[in-house]
Amino acid sequence: MITTVLVANRGEIACRVVRTCREGGIRTVAVHSDADGNALHVRVADTAVRLPGSAPADTYLRGDLIVKAALAAGADAVHPGYGFLSENADFARAVRDAGLVWIGPPPEAIEAMASKTRAKELMGVEPLRNVTEADLPVLVKAAAGGGGRGMRVVRRLADLDGERDAAGAEAASAFGDGEVFVEPYVEGGRHVEVQVLADAHGTVWTLGTRDCSLQRRHQKVIEEAPAPGLTPRLTDELHALAVRAARAVGYVGAGTVEFLVAGDRAHFLEMNTRLQVEHPVTEAVFGVDLVAEQIRVAEGHALAEEPPRARGHAVEARLYAEDPAHAWAPQTGRLHRFSVPGAVRLDTGYADGDDIGVHYDPLLAKVVAHAPTRAEAVRKLASALERAVIHGPVTNRDLLVRSLRHEEFAQGRMDTGFYDRHLTALTEPATDPHAPLAAALADAHGRSRFGGWRNLPSQPQVKRYAVAGEEHEVRYRHTRDGLAADGVQVVHAAAELVVLDVAGVRRRFRVSRYGDRVYVNTTALTALPRFPDPTARHAPGSLLAPMPGTVVRIAEGLTEGAPVEAGQPLLWLEAMKMQHEITAPVTGTLSTLRAVTGRQVEPGTLLAVVEATSPGDAGNRASDHDGPAPS
Structure with a gap:
């Protein structure tokens, strides 16, 4: 034992x-x-x-x-x-x-399936050896590891060598193995997988299917079990192929066989000889603890002849500390408060007050909902995420809620290109218009008790906040009856709770502060100084580090004075084992290059400056970087 x-x-x-x-x-x-x-x-x-x-x-x-x-x-x-x-x-x-x-499984089974090239050969699938124009698009993929690292979609033959090198470097950094291979890239496919569990006595369970099609950078974001919309024939085929893969290598323990499904046809991708990130949805549907079963199997116990029966539907969302609106840039910093309400499962490695660092994957938590039907599970999960308290770095929470409520997802019509089509709409800022006022009234609460009111009319108090990259100015007054603002009735104002009557509807705003950072319900604001420093601005066309990381590569031959095209890759940052491409914001000249290969940088570090061919373009594109200098 x-x-x-x-x-x-x-x-x-x-x-x-x-x-x-x-x-x-x-x-x-x-x-x-x-x-x-x-x-x-x-x-x-x-x-x-x-x-x-x-x-x-x-x-x-x-x-x-x-x-x-x-x-x-x-x-x-x-x-x-x-x-x-x-x-x-x-x-x-x-x-x-x-x-x-x-x-875990025997080393021999891991070895047989660890290299995706060997695994495909075992299942009768050959990788592409000599890629031609007719083969495009293709996917460059790490032979070892997973999690989206070491993967690149290539649509132009001229890009293949560069993307292969970049994928190999990323794979070597993440897994210690830089081998990559090339396979066809199936447009519009669904990522479907089968959970297997095998003992040392010859029994192999298949515990249903999972759909993991909603992905960014080939890394899963939302998963569910069972995969919706599969025909019974296709489901049976997937189960049979999964059992075949497990038996082919003498598998023991928990593992997952992954497929790309296009129409009613399944393409074998790989077998992951380990527990998957998304295993909780299978646990919820089948009522099993896969880790407990792994331990029992490792102790030599036999599985029952038949697995338990599936019940209901489960959906999991991966909550990341990242900014989907800005190239999924990972975020770091102090997680001041974190809680998720409702009858959902929360798997996390963080608690209030923990720091999210620069060295590892930015996964903050997995939130899982289980219900009798898919629609109920999706609704339950979206509601829990929407009401979650997350005070700290930027997360993908709003994206998750909008994805779960998107018509395409609700109808089960999603595929791996979901975010390619919908990311812009899903990341549009949706700031609560009354959040800045609530923040200002909560801040003013203390002063209103110490003589803020004047007998004679005076100018209103003004406060400024940055919300989702935009500046908001709010005005309020101290009156004989307390705090007041135009357009609303202030029912209650305290340091942590503001209640407003807006057109007859009473709304409650929970307010929390951490330095100049203010959280009003789910809206994050930054309090701006009353008199901004006019010198704290970067030159138009400045490229600032969007995250902490290391400069791992600068485009070959790139020097100051070189002409560049809008969208041209200039350099690459590595953060949390992923490489992030920094591109030219406009067509023009690289006037400044501060980045140095191997140097670590903090968010806001000046990497380069591109002077636009058209001064008007430079001003427009550089506006994203204007504002107070990073501290």
């Missing part, structure tokens, strides 16, 4: 594994980098071991240190979670060679 499990991971999945172990009476050991010394997964585990020496981004890839930690802490088993070393056959062997139980 397993008594102590070391969780070779971090964040949300580490916390999730710890939870199941605790429920089963199993002790847990966390491992952590220096950057994660006070992370939630460290705090919830029974004991923790620091992994020394490595850079934070690479710490969890040091299998030798993790095995040493397991032995030192007295663990008798290792659970790899997902990502990092979860699909590394050498790590699985090292765990077993150390006399520990590996809670």
Whole structure:
């Protein structure tokens, strides 16, 4: 029997594994980098071991240190979670060679499926060897790992070599393996997968299907089970192919077989020899704990002949600290408050007061709703997200709510190109017009008790706030009866709660402050100084770092004075194991190049300046960068 499990991971999945172990009476050991010394997964585990020496981004890839930690802490088993070393056959062997139980598939099965090229050959699918114009579009894909890293869609043959190099570099950074391959890119396809669970006695369960079509940068955003709209024949075919893949490699444990579905035809993509991020939707529908089943299988127990029956529908949304409106840029900073209401499941690696750093994936949490029908589950999830309290970095919460309520998603007609078609509309700012006034009235509440009212009429008080990149000015007055503003009736004004009567409708505004950052219900505002510094502006055409990261590449031959075209890639930043392309905002001349390969930069760091051919264009395009200088 397993008594102590070391969780070779971090964040949300580490916390999730710890939870199941605790429920089963199993002790847990966390491992952590220096950057994660006070992370939630460290705090919830029974004991923790620091992994020394490595850079934070690479710490969890040091299998030798993790095995040493397991032995030192007295663990008798290792659970790899997902990502990092979860699909590394050498790590699985090292765990077993150390006399520990590996809670995962046999190393030989991992090896057979770890390389997507070998997996495709095993399933009778050949990758593209010599790409021609007739093959376009194609997808360059990392042979190892997943999560959207090391993937590029190529639509022009001239771009293939560059995109292959970029994908290889990203894959090497994320997985320690830069091998990539090329396969056809199916436009308008759906990403559908089958959950399998196998024991060492020859039983293989298929636990239904999942649809994971809503993706950004080839990384899933919203997943659900079962996949809607599949015919019984196609569902049976997917299950049969999944069982075939598992049996072909002698699979044991939990795994996922992924397909691209176009019409009524399924194209095999890969087999992930680990637990998937989206496994909670399957757990909700089938009433199982897949981590508990992984542990039981690792202990040698047999599965029942038949899996449990499916009940209802489940939908999961991945809540990321990122800005979808600005190239999905990852966000960092203090998470002051975080809570999600309602009868939903919340899997997270963060709590109030935690910092979201620069070294790892920006996944903040997974929110899962289960209900008798798909429509009810979607409605339940959208409502919970809409009412969530998230005080901290920018997140994709609004995008998730709008996606769940989009007609195309509601009707189950989505595909992997959903955000290509709808991102602009889904990320349009929708600021509550009364949020700035509520913020100002809450701020003025304290002063109104100390003589703010004057017997003679005076000028109104003025406050300015930045909301979604736009400046808002609000005016209010101190009167004999309290605070007042035009167009509304102020029913109540206190530091944390403002109540307004707007055209006969009473509305409540919860207000929280953290420095110059103000949150009014779900709207985030930045209080602006009364007298802005007129010198705190960047030159038109300035390119500022949108996130903390490292300059990993500058376009070949790019020097100051070089002509550039609008949209031309100039340099690449790496943040959280993803490369982000920085392009020229306008056609013109590169007048300044401050970026240096290998240098780390903070948000707002000046990287380059492009002087537009037309001065009018420069002013228009540079307006996004105008404003107070970053602190």
